[in-house]
Amino acid sequence: SQTIHQWPATLVQPVGSPLSLECTVEGTSNPNLYWYRQAAGRGLQLLFYSVGIGQISSEVPQNLSASRPQDRQFILSSKKLLLSDSGFYLCAWCGGPNQPQHFGDGTRLSIL
Amino acid sequence: QKEVEQDPGPLSVPEGAIVSLNCTYSNSAFQYFMWYRQYSRKGPELLMYTYSSGNKEDGRFTAQVDKSSKYISLFIRDSQPSDSATYLCAHRYSGAGSYQLTFGKGTKLSVIP
Numbered sequence A: 001s002q003t004i005h006q007w008p009a010t011l012v013q014p015v016g017s018p019l020s021l022e023c024t025v026e027g028t029s030n031p032n033l034y035w036y037r038q039a040a041g042r043g044l045q046l047l048f049y050s051v052g053i054g055q056i057s058s059e060v061p062q063n064l065s066a067s068r069p070q071d072r073q074f075i076l077s078s079k080k081l082l083l084s085d086s087g088f089y090l091c092a093w094c095g096g097p098n099q100p101q102h103f104g105d106g107t108r109l110s111i112l
Numbered sequence B: 001q002k003e004v005e006q007d008p009g010p011l012s013v014p015e016g017a018i019v020s021l022n023c024t025y026s027n028s029a030f031q032y033f034m035w036y037r038q039y040s041r042k043g044p045e046l047l048m049y050t051y052s053s054g055n056k057e058d059g060r061f062t063a064q065v066d067k068s069s070k071y072i073s074l075f076i077r078d079s080q081p082s083d084s085a086t087y088l089c090a091h092r093y094s095g096a097g098s099y100q101l102t103f104g105k106g107t108k109l110s111v112i113p
Helices: none
Strands: A003-007 A010-013 A019-026 A032-039 A043-052 A055-058 A064-070 A073-078 A087-094 A107-111 B004-006 B011-014 B019-025 B030-038 B045-050 B054-058 B061-066 B071-076 B085-093 B101-103 B107-112
Touching (some): A010 A019, A019 A032, A019 A087, A019 A107, A032 A073, A043 A073, A043 B101, B004 B085, B011 B019, B019 B085, B019 B107, B030 B061, B030 B071, B045 B054, B045 B061, B071 B085
Parallel strands (some): B011 B107
Antiparallel strands (some): A003 A019, A019 A073, A032 A043, A032 A087, A043 A055, A087 A107, B004 B019, B019 B071, B085 B101, B085 B107
16 A cells, blocks of 8 residues: 655754755655645645656745655755744645545644 | 635534535536545545545545535534544546645534533
């Protein structure tokens, strides 16, 4: 069966520091991968998605970036965090078009 | 007009009650519909996935889709305290290249023992 892993579960970072969140999927090949941010009362906001290695589409211009160095690995990064980057970050995968997405357990990021 | 509207609640019901959760959407191009359950501090978990108008049942859960009215519902029978969570509806377009979901903001449900 397929599983998705995200880490860390919780992260506290100072303003201006870099960020790297990692997501890996097991038990499938060539998944579509997604990064979302969930803010209280604002729903899920799609940040990036990827349909293959090295292929990244950005949905929201911001100081975050994403990379997909391997088929089942998706990384969310920032060079300098802002206070507004605080939130709950979720990684998801799906098997292809018209398939439902499956989520990891998220990383709660707090910026001080 | 927002693409997906979902009553945020909170909704509080006694144990054993039938729960009805609803979403409306404006884009008739949406063809696939999902319900997710999200416990506090966890990722959303897929509950139901359907693309047809009508009802789909899975245990105590029934998803209902009315494409003519652009309205979807999730019914929970014999609700349990473990059903206390936030429920998110989601929709997507059909066809190749349709990689994105559009989510409602979620309805927070509490089932009181």
